[in-house]
Amino acid sequence: MISIVILGSGNVATHLISAFQKSNEILIKQIFARNPSVSIPDFPQEKIIHTIDQLTDADLYIISVSDTAINEVANQIPFNDKLVVHTSGSMPIDILGNKNRKGVFYPLQTFTKNKEVDFKEIPICLEAENENDSTLLANLASKISNKIYFINSEQRKAMHVAAVFVCNFVNHLYQLGNDICTENNIPFEILHPLIEETANKIKSISPIDAQTGPARRNDTVTINSHLNFLNDNNKKEIYKILTKSIIDNVKKL
């Protein structure tokens, strides 16, 4: 049994808590939430604490708060030499300060409120300062996921940038596609199978080999006809820069 305390009650914290609760080898001893009105499904209200000095003893303290609050929360933990980890993709391990042993427990996924995800498929990216702590984190991660990676702070930063490209930016392109459909009375669902296949394809073919479309073919007639069609400057600029990037890339092949 691994005993843990979660500090935070936001989006990532809530999804982690729900995943931990499904394992009978993990005991969530407390949840620390600043907001006194927080309640967590299937978690006893009396174990949700609102002042940090009520913190109890545990094998591991998981700080899952906004990036800018991690350091402050870490400094307020009223213990020394405990294992304290954060769950952020963009913050280095050192943001946790030196009062306690440090680590990172970063689930690489896009979490949306009220949308459950299958944690078994979520890569958990771990970092720790010594072998014992690494073992404990890997042990904990293995209770909720099949995909465990040790990733140092520098790599995690790169990975987070890559994640912004393949998730946040990709989703924004979905939105621009959605806008174009709406403006032309086309149901956006017509694009769903294409979106799905595009995402599936790169599991078996590298993205560079999977590239299709007018830019890939350097088909300037279609490219210009699309640019003429787009009357919104923002979409036009995005179309231009991504088309140029694909064409430049093909040239390198």
Place this chain on the structure above:
Amino acid sequence: MISIVILGSGNVATHLISAFQKSNEILIKQIFARNPSVSIPDFPQEKIIHTIDQLTDADLYIISVSDTAINEVANQIPFNDKLVVHTSGSMPIDILGNKNRKGVFYPLQTFTKNKEVDFKEIPICLEAENENDSTLLANLASKISNKIYFINSEQRKAMHVAAVFVCNFVNHLYQLGNDICTENNIPFEILHPLIEETANKIKSISPIDAQTGPARRNDTVTINSHLNFLNDNNKKEIYKILTKSIIDNVKKL
């Protein structure tokens, strides 16, 4: 039984042929391929013709060649008043000229050589000039797919632009993410579950509600740290323009 002739042997033609072959209510009478060395799996070589004047009688002629060749092939068909369709997302119906009855049979998907796709889930976008032809095309489409849409030429053009955003551009962002991973010794597969969830999410939540990440939060600290991290000008510019587009969009909410 619907009898058809396919004119073309490229990527889209090959995938269509393979889908039609699976139905015993469709008879492919001939395939016209300019290249004399073309062979099609499970299709009799003697029915592959290389000069267009050998064309036989059929219910429907499907021209599946590159956009710039459609008009030329349509003009060379040695018949009048037959139903002739093309399979292009970006070309209007009128490109087919006036010798024959016109139509469009556009499967909206990204086709990659040697990667089979489940046609049942592929939206087939149809256009025709009269009700009889519409019925024939819908009938044919229903033999290979569950998703049939009637889309006029103007809408199809809009849809094709939207498809470039959600497929071609998205795939390029996958590639940029892949590049960042490779440069930092991170296995790209670590991003696969994130890519999959991002694509799945928009089936149940609109893209604007699914948006996450530093730009969505207007988190300038993380945005600047990512821009400092990116040493490649092209990636930096793409990061900037998409971040700005997300931020501007959030402001409109």
